[in-house]
Amino acid sequence: MTSMQQVNPRVLGIREPSKLQSLAACVTQEIxxxxxxxxxKVIDVSSCDPHRAGMDxxxxxxxxxxxxxxxxxxxxxxxxxxxxxRAQTLLGACEGRSVGSYSTTSCGLPLVxxxxxxxxxxxxxxxxxxxxxxxxxxxxxxxxSMVLHLMASREGRTQxxxxxPAPCPHTLPALLxxxxxxxxxxxxxxxxxxAVDLNEMQRALKAARGHCEPRAIYISNPGNPTGHxxxxxxxxxxxRFVAAEGLVLLAEEVYQDSVFGHDKEFLSYKKVxxxxxxxxxxxxxxxxxxxxxxxxxxxxGLRGGYMEIINMEPEVTKHLKRMLGPYTPPVxxxxxxxxxxxxxxxxxxxxxxxxxxxxxxxxxxxxxxxxAHEFLNAxxxxxxxxxxxxxxxxxxxxxxxxxxxxxKMLGVKADVLYCQRLLEEEGVCLGAGCENGQxxxxxxxxxxxxxxxxxxxxxxxxxxxxxxxxxxxxx
Amino acid sequence: MTSMQQVNPRVLGIREPSKLQSLAACVTQEIxxxxxxxxxKVIDVSSCDPHRAGMDxxxxxxxxxxxxxxxxxxxxxxxxxxxxxRAQTLLGACEGRSVGSYSTTSCGLPLVxxxxxxxxxxxxxxxxxxxxxxxxxxxxxxxxSMVLHLMASREGRTQxxxxxPAPCPHTLPALLxxxxxxxxxxxxxxxxxxAVDLNEMQRALKAARGHCEPRAIYISNPGNPTGHxxxxxxxxxxxRFVAAEGLVLLAEEVYQDSVFGHDKEFLSYKKVxxxxxxxxxxxxxxxxxxxxxxxxxxxxGLRGGYMEIINMEPEVTKHLKRMLGPYTPPVxxxxxxxxxxxxxxxxxxxxxxxxxxxxxxxxxxxxxxxxAHEFLNAxxxxxxxxxxxxxxxxxxxxxxxxxxxxxKMLGVKADVLYCQRLLEEEGVCLGAGCENGQxxxxxxxxxxxxxxxxxxxxxxxxxxxxxxxxxxxxx
Numbered sequence: 024m025t026s027m028q029q030v031n032p033r034v035l036g037i038r039e040p041s042k043l044q045s046l047a048a049c050v051t052q053e054i055x056x057x058x059x060x061x062x063x064k065v066i067d068v069s070s071c072d073p074h075r076a077g078m079d080x081x082x083x084x085x086x087x088x089x090x091x092x093x094x095x096x097x098x099x100x101x102x103x104x105x106x107x108x109r110a111q112t113l114l115g116a117c118e119g120r121s122v123g124s125y126s127t128t129s130c131g132l133p134l135v136x137x138x139x140x141x142x143x144x145x146x147x148x149x150x151x152x153x154x155x156x157x158x159x160x161x162x163x164x165x166x167x168s169m170v171l172h173l174m175a176s177r178e179g180r181t182q183x184x185x186x187x188p189a190p191c192p193h194t195l196p197a198l199l200x201x202x203x204x205x206x207x208x209x210x211x212x213x214x215x216x217x218a219v220d221l222n223e224m225q226r227a228l229k230a231a232r233g234h235c236e237p238r239a240i241y242i243s244n245p246g247n248p249t250g251h252x253x254x255x256x257x258x259x260x261x262x263r264f265v266a267a268e269g270l271v272l273l274a275e276e277v278y279q280d281s282v283f284g285h286d287k288e289f290l291s292y293k294k295v296x297x298x299x300x301x302x303x304x305x306x307x308x309x310x311x312x313x314x315x316x317x318x319x320x321x322x323x324g325l326r327g328g329y330m331e332i333i334n335m336e337p338e339v340t341k342h343l344k345r346m347l348g349p350y351t352p353p354v355x356x357x358x359x360x361x362x363x364x365x366x367x368x369x370x371x372x373x374x375x376x377x378x379x380x381x382x383x384x385x386x387x388x389x390x391x392x393x394x395a396h397e398f399l400n401a402x403x404x405x406x407x408x409x410x411x412x413x414x415x416x417x418x419x420x421x422x423x424x425x426x427x428x429x430x431k432m433l434g435v436k437a438d439v440l441y442c443q444r445l446l447e448e449e450g451v452c453l454g455a456g457c458e459n460g461q462x463x464x465x466x467x468x469x470x471x472x473x474x475x476x477x478x479x480x481x482x483x484x485x486x487x488x489x490x491x492x493x494x495x496x497x498x
Numbered sequence: 499m500t501s502m503q504q505v506n507p508r509v510l511g512i513r514e515p516s517k518l519q520s521l522a523a524c525v526t527q528e529i530x531x532x533x534x535x536x537x538x539k540v541i542d543v544s545s546c547d548p549h550r551a552g553m554d555x556x557x558x559x560x561x562x563x564x565x566x567x568x569x570x571x572x573x574x575x576x577x578x579x580x581x582x583x584r585a586q587t588l589l590g591a592c593e594g595r596s597v598g599s600y601s602t603t604s605c606g607l608p609l610v611x612x613x614x615x616x617x618x619x620x621x622x623x624x625x626x627x628x629x630x631x632x633x634x635x636x637x638x639x640x641x642x643s644m645v646l647h648l649m650a651s652r653e654g655r656t657q658x659x660x661x662x663p664a665p666c667p668h669t670l671p672a673l674l675x676x677x678x679x680x681x682x683x684x685x686x687x688x689x690x691x692x693a694v695d696l697n698e699m700q701r702a703l704k705a706a707r708g709h710c711e712p713r714a715i716y717i718s719n720p721g722n723p724t725g726h727x728x729x730x731x732x733x734x735x736x737x738r739f740v741a742a743e744g745l746v747l748l749a750e751e752v753y754q755d756s757v758f759g760h761d762k763e764f765l766s767y768k769k770v771x772x773x774x775x776x777x778x779x780x781x782x783x784x785x786x787x788x789x790x791x792x793x794x795x796x797x798x799g800l801r802g803g804y805m806e807i808i809n810m811e812p813e814v815t816k817h818l819k820r821m822l823g824p825y826t827p828p829v830x831x832x833x834x835x836x837x838x839x840x841x842x843x844x845x846x847x848x849x850x851x852x853x854x855x856x857x858x859x860x861x862x863x864x865x866x867x868x869x870a871h872e873f874l875n876a877x878x879x880x881x882x883x884x885x886x887x888x889x890x891x892x893x894x895x896x897x898x899x900x901x902x903x904x905x906k907m908l909g910v911k912a913d914v915l916y917c918q919r920l921l922e923e924e925g926v927c928l929g930a931g932c933e934n935g936q937x938x939x940x941x942x943x944x945x946x947x948x949x950x951x952x953x954x955x956x957x958x959x960x961x962x963x964x965x966x967x968x969x970x971x972x973x
Contacts, residue, residue: 025649025713025811026814027811027814027817029649030649030651030814031647031651034648034821035817037817037821048602048603070600072593072594072599072600073598074593074596074598074599075593075594075599075600077594080596085568086568088568089564089565089567089568090564092560092567093560093561093563093564096564099574099576101574117799118549119547119549121549121555121799123548123796123799123800124547124549124550124798124799125545125798126799128523161801172509173505173506174500174504174505174506175506175508176504176505176506176507183506201821238500308500323598323599323600324597324601324830325597325598325829325830326827336500336501336502338501338502339500339502339505342502342505342509342510345512345513346512346676352801353799353828353831354799355800355830356828
C-alpha cells in the first residue's frame with residue numbers, strides 16, 4: 024500500500040500553488056447553492072487568464088484553428104481567404120494532413136520551428152536564429168521544467184540550485200520543487216521599480232554556495248509580476264556576471280509583446296548577448312522561453328510554447344531532446360504558435376481586423392495598468408510601483424501591526440489573510456505576495472490588470488471598500 | 499557550463515525511443531531531395547497514429563471542437579444542430595466560455611470529469627465511478643508518468659521498481675527511466691497468445707526483490723502490442739496476487755474500445771475488482787488509464803487522457819493533485835474526451851453518421867488484423883499470434899543464424915537490423931521487438947494494422963518481398 028511515507032521525497036515538499044484559488048472556487052460554489060453574499064460573482068485576478076476575464080480572443084487565430092480541426096471549412100466562403108490558405112499550409116505541415124496525428128518529432132513540427140526561428144531572427148535584428156535550436160512544447164512552464172529536470176542533480180549541499188528573483192512568477196516555486204531544484208532568491212529593488220541589482224545577485228550567489236550548487240539564473244523580463252523592463256546596461260552586466268560565474272541563463276520572456284511604459288522597449292537576452300561580441304555570444308549558455316499565454320494572444324488554455332537553446336553542449340541538447348521523446352507536444356498549440364509568430368501581413372484580408380484586435384488589447388492593457396496604478400497609490404497604506412509591461416501590478420501593503428499579529432496567531436501569512444478576507448467580504452481574488460516568493464518586512468498583493476475596463480473598475484472599487492474598512496478597524 | 503557530467507543522473511540513461519523513426523525521417527528527406535529509391539514514400543506503421551495513416555477522424559468530434567474554437571460557428575446552419583448544442587454546453591463549462599482559458603482546477607473541467615465518471619459507471623455496470631477520482635491530463639502517458647513520479651524513490655537496492663510486461667508498450671521504458679523507476683520485466687506467454695502467467699509474475703517479483711523495491715504492476719489490457727484480451731479468471735488471479743503482495747495495480751486500458759476477437763470482451767480491472775467483494779474492492783489500489791489516442795477516436799495529436807484512482811490513501815491522492823498544480827491540463831483535449839465518452843445518442847442528428855464512422859473504423863481494424871495475421875503466418879520464418887484487440891501485430895521472426903551473427907558484428911540487435919534493412923530497401927518502417935522490452939532467443943517486429951486497407955496491402959507486399967529476399971540470401 025502506498026502511504027505518504029512512501030511518496031517520492033523529491034515531490035513531498037510541493038504545496039498547494041494557491042489556497043486562495045481553492046477558496047475562490049468554494050465561494051463561487053456557495054453562491055451557486057444560493058448563499059447570500061454581498062456580491063454576485065467572484066472576480067479572480069490573481070493570475071493572467073485574459074479570456075476568462077472577458078477579453079476576446081484574436082479572431083484570425085481561432086478561425087485558422089477551427090478550419091484545421093474541421094477541414095470541410097476550407098470551402099466555407101464566409102471565412103476570409105487568407106484564413107483558409109493559412110489552414111491549408113498548416114495542414115500540409117501535419118502528418119496525414121491532420122491535427123490528430125502525432126508531431127513528427129519530439130521538438131515539434133519543422134514548419135513551426137522554422138516560423139519561430141524566423142520570428143526571432145526578425146525581432147533580434149541582425150542575430151540569426153536556427154530551426155534546430157527551437158524546441159516546441161506544451162507551454163513555457165513545461166519547457167522550463169524540462170530544462171530544470173535536465174540540470175537537477177544530487178541532494179543536500181551539492182543539490183542543483185537556481186537563482187530566481189523575489190518576486191518571481193507565482194507558478195515557479197512549485198515547478199522548482201517538482202524538479203528537485205533548490206530555489207535561491209535574489210531580491211529585486213522595489214524602490215527602483217523592481218530592477219535587478221548586481222550586488223544583490225552576487226550576495227545571493229555567495230550565500231547559496233555551501234548550501235547548494237547554483238547552476239543557473241532565472242530571469243523574468245519583462246517582469247512577472249513586477250512589470251519591470253530591463254535596460255540594455257543591466258542586461259549586459261548580468262550577462263558578464265553569468266559568464267564569469269559559469270551559470271546558465273534562463274530567460275523567461277513571455278511578456279515581450281506587451282511593453283507599454285514610456286520610452287521602454289523589449290530587448291531579448293539573445294540580442295543583447297550577441298551584440299556583446301563573440302567571446303560572450305559563443306560561450307554563454309542561454310535558454311529563452313516564450314508562450315501562447317503571452318498577453319496579446321492569451322491562449323492559456325491551449326498550452327503551447329517554445330524554448331530557444333543557445334551555446335549548450337551539443338551532447339546535452341541532444342539529451343534534452345531525447346528526454347522529450349516520450350512526450351511529443353500536442354499539435355494544435357503548435358499551430359497556434361505559428362499564427363502568433365507569423366500573423367497576417369499588410370495586404371492580407373485579415374490584416375486590418377487583426378491589427379485592430381491587437382491594438383485594442385494593448386490599449387486596454389496599458390490604460391488599465393496606468394489607471395490601477397494611480398488608484399492603488401492613492402489608497403492609504405498602499406504603495407505601488409508603476410508597471411511598464413506585462414499584466415500584473417504588485418503593490419506593497421503597509422498593514423496595521425494588529426493585523427500582522429492576528430495573522431501570526433491564526434498561523435497564516437498576513438498577505439494571505441488580507442486576500443482571504445478580501446475574497447470573503449468582497450468576492451475579489453488577488454494573489455498573495457508570498458506566492459511569488461516575496462517575503463520581507465512588508466507584504467504584497469498581486470493583481471492582473473488585463474481585463475475589460477469595467478471588470479477592472481469593479482475589482483478596484485471592491486478592493487478599496489475592503490481596504491478602507493480594514494484600516495478603519497485598526498485605527 | 500553544463501556538460502554531460504553535470505546532467506541529472508536520473509535522466510542520463512534515457513535512450514532514443516526509436517532510431518528507426520529517425521531513420522524513416524532521413525529516408526523521407528532523401529526522397530524529397532530527389533534520391534532514387536525503389537519506393538516513392540515511406541510508410542510508417544511502427545506506432546499507432548490512425549490519422550497519419552489515412553484513417554478519417556470522427557466528424558462529430560471535429561465539428562464540435564471547431565465550433566468551440568470559433569463560436570461564431572454556433573450560428574452556422576450548415577452544421578448539425580446537436581453539434582452546435584454540444585458546443586454550447588462545452589463552452590459553458592469553460593471559464594469565460596473560452597477554450598483559451600486555463601482549466602479551473604489541476605484535475606480538469608468538472609463537467610468533463612463528471613462525463614468520464616458517468617461513462618465508467620455505465621461501462622462497469624453496477625460499479626459507481628466518482629467525479630473526484632477522475633484526473634484529466636495531457637494524455638495517458640502523462641498520467642502514467644505522474645503516478646510513477648509520485649511513487650519513485652531512492653536508488654540502488656531500495657529504488658522503486660515497477661513490474662511491466664515483456665512485450666510492453668514501446669513508449670513505456672523511456673517513461674520509467676524519466677521517472678527514475680526500475681523496470682522489472684515479467685514475460686508474457688507467446689504460445690498462449692501472449693497471456694499473463696501468474697507463476698512468471700511471481701518469479702519476476704521474487705527475482706526483483708533485493709535489486710529494487712517493487713511497488714506496482716503495470717498491465718496493458720487489451721494488450722499493447724500483443725492484442726491479447728485478458729479473461730476474468732486471469733484478472734481475478736492477478737488482483738489476488740497484487741493484494742497479497744501489497745502492490746499498486748496500474749491498468750492501461752487504452753484499447754478498450756477495439757476488441758474484435760471472437761467471443762472476446764473488454765472487462766475493466768475496476769469492474770472485476772468490484773465484483774470480487776468488499777475485502778478486495780475496498781483495499782486494492784488501482785489506477786486505470788484511458789486516452790484520446792484510443793483506436794476509434796484516434797486523436798493522438800490532441801493529447802488528452804484521464805486516470806481513475808481507486809483506494810489510494812486520500813492524503814496521497816491529494817498530493818498527486820498538488821503535483822499537477824503547476825500544469826493545468828490543456829482544455830481542448832478535455833473537450834474531445836467529453837465527446838469520446840459521451841457520443842451522440844439515438845435520436846440526435848449526428849447519431850447515424852457517428853455510428854457509421856465508428857463502425858467503419860472497427861470493421862477496417864478487425865478485417866485488417868485478420869488479413870495481416872494470415873498473411874504473416876503464411877511467410878516462412880515468421881509466426882504470428884492472432885490479435886484479439888488493439889492495433890498491433892507482434893510476429894516472431896525466426897532469423898537465419900548468419901543474419902544474427904552479422905548483427906552482432908555490426909553491434910546492433912538483429913530485430914533492429916531487420917527493420918533498418920526493410921526500411922532502406924522497401925520504405926516500410928516497423929517497430930523492433932526490443933523497443934517493447936522483448937528480448938529472448940527469438941526476435942519480434944511490431945506493426946500497426948489500423949490503416950486504410952490498401953495501405954496495409956502495400957505494407958504487407960513490401961514486407962513479403964523483403965522477407966523472402968532476406969531468406970534467399972541465407973539459404
